[in-house]
Amino acid sequence: METRRRFLAAGVGAPAALQAASRQRGYxxxxxxxMLARGDVRGRLTxxxxxxxxxxxxxxxxxxxxxxxxxxxxxxxxAFRPHGKTHKRPEIAKALIRAGxxxxxxxxxxxxxxxxxxxxxxxxxxxxxxxxxKIERAVRLAAKRPDTILCVDNPxxxxxxxxxxxxxxxxxxxxxxxxxxxxxxxxxxEPALELARLIxxxxxxxxxxxxxxxxxxxxxxxxxxxxxxxxEVMGQAVQTRxxxxxxxxxxxxxxxxxxxTYNIDPEIDGITELQPGSFIFMDIDYNRIGGADxxxxxxxxxxxxxxxxxxxxPGKHAAIVDAGLKAFSTDRAxxxxxxxxxxxxxxxxxxxxxxxxxxxxxxxxxxGDRLEFIVPHCDPTVNLYDRIYCLRGDRVEAAWRVEARGMxx
Amino acid sequence: METRRRFLAAGVGAPAALQAASRQRGYxxxxxxxMLARGDVRGRLTxxxxxxxxxxxxxxxxxxxxxxxxxxxxxxxxAFRPHGKTHKRPEIAKALIRAGxxxxxxxxxxxxxxxxxxxxxxxxxxxxxxxxxKIERAVRLAAKRPDTILCVDNPxxxxxxxxxxxxxxxxxxxxxxxxxxxxxxxxxxEPALELARLIxxxxxxxxxxxxxxxxxxxxxxxxxxxxxxxxEVMGQAVQTRxxxxxxxxxxxxxxxxxxxTYNIDPEIDGITELQPGSFIFMDIDYNRIGGADxxxxxxxxxxxxxxxxxxxxPGKHAAIVDAGLKAFSTDRAxxxxxxxxxxxxxxxxxxxxxxxxxxxxxxxxxxGDRLEFIVPHCDPTVNLYDRIYCLRGDRVEAAWRVEARGMxx
Numbered sequence: 001m002e003t004r005r006r007f008l009a010a011g012v013g014a015p016a017a018l019q020a021a022s023r024q025r026g027y028x029x030x031x032x033x034x035m036l037a038r039g040d041v042r043g044r045l046t047x048x049x050x051x052x053x054x055x056x057x058x059x060x061x062x063x064x065x066x067x068x069x070x071x072x073x074x075x076x077x078x079a080f081r082p083h084g085k086t087h088k089r090p091e092i093a094k095a096l097i098r099a100g101x102x103x104x105x106x107x108x109x110x111x112x113x114x115x116x117x118x119x120x121x122x123x124x125x126x127x128x129x130x131x132x133x134k135i136e137r138a139v140r141l142a143a144k145r146p147d148t149i150l151c152v153d154n155p156x157x158x159x160x161x162x163x164x165x166x167x168x169x170x171x172x173x174x175x176x177x178x179x180x181x182x183x184x185x186x187x188x189x190e191p192a193l194e195l196a197r198l199i200x201x202x203x204x205x206x207x208x209x210x211x212x213x214x215x216x217x218x219x220x221x222x223x224x225x226x227x228x229x230x231x232e233v234m235g236q237a238v239q240t241r242x243x244x245x246x247x248x249x250x251x252x253x254x255x256x257x258x259x260x261t262y263n264i265d266p267e268i269d270g271i272t273e274l275q276p277g278s279f280i281f282m283d284i285d286y287n288r289i290g291g292a293d294x295x296x297x298x299x300x301x302x303x304x305x306x307x308x309x310x311x312x313x314p315g316k317h318a319a320i321v322d323a324g325l326k327a328f329s330t331d332r333a334x335x336x337x338x339x340x341x342x343x344x345x346x347x348x349x350x351x352x353x354x355x356x357x358x359x360x361x362x363x364x365x366x367x368g369d370r371l372e373f374i375v376p377h378c379d380p381t382v383n384l385y386d387r388i389y390c391l392r393g394d395r396v397e398a399a400w401r402v403e404a405r406g407m408x409x
Numbered sequence: 410m411e412t413r414r415r416f417l418a419a420g421v422g423a424p425a426a427l428q429a430a431s432r433q434r435g436y437x438x439x440x441x442x443x444m445l446a447r448g449d450v451r452g453r454l455t456x457x458x459x460x461x462x463x464x465x466x467x468x469x470x471x472x473x474x475x476x477x478x479x480x481x482x483x484x485x486x487x488a489f490r491p492h493g494k495t496h497k498r499p500e501i502a503k504a505l506i507r508a509g510x511x512x513x514x515x516x517x518x519x520x521x522x523x524x525x526x527x528x529x530x531x532x533x534x535x536x537x538x539x540x541x542x543k544i545e546r547a548v549r550l551a552a553k554r555p556d557t558i559l560c561v562d563n564p565x566x567x568x569x570x571x572x573x574x575x576x577x578x579x580x581x582x583x584x585x586x587x588x589x590x591x592x593x594x595x596x597x598x599e600p601a602l603e604l605a606r607l608i609x610x611x612x613x614x615x616x617x618x619x620x621x622x623x624x625x626x627x628x629x630x631x632x633x634x635x636x637x638x639x640x641e642v643m644g645q646a647v648q649t650r651x652x653x654x655x656x657x658x659x660x661x662x663x664x665x666x667x668x669x670t671y672n673i674d675p676e677i678d679g680i681t682e683l684q685p686g687s688f689i690f691m692d693i694d695y696n697r698i699g700g701a702d703x704x705x706x707x708x709x710x711x712x713x714x715x716x717x718x719x720x721x722x723p724g725k726h727a728a729i730v731d732a733g734l735k736a737f738s739t740d741r742a743x744x745x746x747x748x749x750x751x752x753x754x755x756x757x758x759x760x761x762x763x764x765x766x767x768x769x770x771x772x773x774x775x776x777g778d779r780l781e782f783i784v785p786h787c788d789p790t791v792n793l794y795d796r797i798y799c800l801r802g803d804r805v806e807a808a809w810r811v812e813a814r815g816m817x818x
């Protein structure tokens with residue numbers, strides 16, 4: 001059993017006497033292992049008890065990130081539908097709802113199924129659902145959670161969805177996915193209008209509105225340039241919304257936005273909701289895009305790290321840690337960054353190893369030392385771990401299961 | 410329950426009548442889901458039934474790879490201890506033992522624990538075990554499986570292991586890990602000799618011999634250059650072995666070798682065993698190192714693929730598949746390769762998407778098409794999946810759980 005307390009609340013999980021006892025005597029690994037297997041740590045463990053590599057969450061930073069985003073969007077009258085592909089954990093999705101979210105996004109049907117099984121509704125599946133089996137699953141999901149929204153960009157797929165919905169006597173909420181980055185979607189303007197008309201002409205789908213996710217805008221380096229890029233592509237989305245309305249098609253919903261454009265898109269008239277994901281954890285990739293107030297994007301705090309142990313010191317300036325290609329996502333051009341010590345350079349050294357260059361390190365690094373690293377890219381890193389260990393200071397307050405880990409189907 | 414048949418055997422899992430019935434009527438997704446949840450498919454499903462992205466294993470190619478490596482090493486009188494970090498599945502490790510392996514390697518203690526729990530012995534943990542908790546686990550493992558071998562490269566760590574072994578009244582088999590690539594290990598020659606003497610001087614460790622894994626040799630492009638590199642670094646390992654023996658230290662064991670040097674290292678006198686991993690699955694990375702007979706390394710067959718579905722066709726020459734950064738490892742400079750159709754270029758398009766350039770494709774690619782991709786790097790790709798679907802032709806013969814997935818601790 002994991003902690004049942006609302007994670008945004010302060011305080012500790014274990015009675016003070018128990019904690020004091022733990023600090024005094026320490027646990028054997030066999031005892032720690034049992035707690036970890038049950039996911040029931042109740043504040044009895046510290047960071048030093050965790051087996052490395054371990055994925056850590058700084059709860060204070062995480063809670064501050066959730067609060068900030070929810071408040072920012074609420075003040076600007078935009079709905080908040082955070083992306084669950086970042087954390088893949090239904091309990092986090094529920095906490096985001098409590099913070100004010102109208103629902104949660106998932107990337108795929110399998111992720112949405114896990115969220116629905118844990119009682120969540122308000123699901124937006126952001127990738128197209130194509131193929132007989134996936135459509136069966138989408139229809140089943142919509143029967144269970146009628147407010148689910150699916151994205152479409154192809155007339156053949158719309159007809160397939162309509163037929164499956166008819167057979168199951170289910171209505172489907174469909175959003176037209178716009179091609180506003182080099183990925184999925186249909187061209188804005190007339191092609192999108194035609195697809196919207198098709199949806200409206202069929203008996204089982206309901207036209208929900210437009211999804212316009214522009215990943216290239218979110219990751220544009222430099223606030224002013226990013227603002228310009230997002231305004232330009234979102235302008236096409238808003239124009240398409242107006243075109244739908246001009247032709248009498250319902251389009252009261254336009255979902256856009258991301259962690260990188262959370263303070264840009266709400267200023268654009270016509271966007272009704274944002275679907276940011278990474279802001280809860282943050283990563284080096286987002287730190288590098290720059291903020292409105294300086295070259296490093298610090299609007300949200302880095303709450304996620306990987307804890308690793310130095311297992312070899314093969315040279316004066318070299319250390320090897322036990323976290324490599326299986327402990328971090330590797331899809332960015334840069335590696336992890338040590339959190340507490342400046343001047344350390346990490347480089348990949350295989351599936352299970354990372355190499356640290358200590359030549360410019362501002363502190364000593366010894367065999368057995370445990371170091372935290374900010375991750376290059378949060379979403380695919382979380383997808384490597386079955387558990388996230390939640391810390392308040394040095395104390396492990398909870399061990400959260402990542403229930404939808406690996407659910408990319 | 411997964412298939413209990415020896416996977417190297419031929420034949421089918423389901424009675425012919427049942428199969429014929431399945432093909433005639435087809436299953437609903439709800440029925441398929443139940444089979445997949447139980448891992449009990451018994452040849453009743455085909456490739457088309459699997460939810461994508463899915464990790465597929467071509468059993469025929471896999472079995473041929475196992476047979477070839479086992480036979481090759483046996484004929485040359487070298488022990489075969491394949492690396493379990495590639496597949497992370499105890500049943501595969503057991504099958505390798507049946508094929509002639511003396512044991513199996515694991516990268517970390519957590520992986521070894523899973524293997525031991527499933528009854529395996531003969532475990533070599535190839536990364537150093539450092540820190541109080543990990544040492545507790547290593548000693549517990551050695552108590553359970555006394556033939557376990559651990560690698561060391563540091564005197565302080567050797568003393569810690571000795572102390573923990575003394576407290577638990579356990580003997581530990583220690584191998585001196587040599588620094589023959591830019592990673593872990595102690596320098597060959599005198600430094601290694603000194604560490605070996607320390608091991609022999611202490612009451613609880615037993616000196617097993619030397620581990621010399623040279624990843625840079627394995628991945629050297631071009632057979633002749635690779636041979637030269639491996640002979641040079643393995644020469645240092647063999648000399649160190651002779652140095653140990655000259656000083657009366659037992660060193661009847663020298664573990665080296667890999668998929669890339671399987672036909673190089675057995676010719677080097679003094680190497681007693683090889684620890685190849687990737688040969689069972691293969692990947693683009695290994696295909697590119699070149700073989701003794703040509704520019705592509707084809708000594709082992711590509712048995713592992715990721716099956717993906719085309720979920721969008723955003724342009725004349727563009728297709729988007731549902732497999733991205735969470736479906737493939739991304740640690741190489743190249744992306745996945747389509748298996749059946751020539752002229753397709755895959756590029757990363759986010760956590761959940763891949764972009765195909767079809768301009769030079771030799772066949773049509775339609776919405777809903779399901780394509781197999783050879784993976785850039787097999788080990789970290791397997792680590793993303795909870796299941797491997799085993800195919801013989803188009804039939805899914807088994808759905809194997811990857812029990813030690815995520816076990817990098």
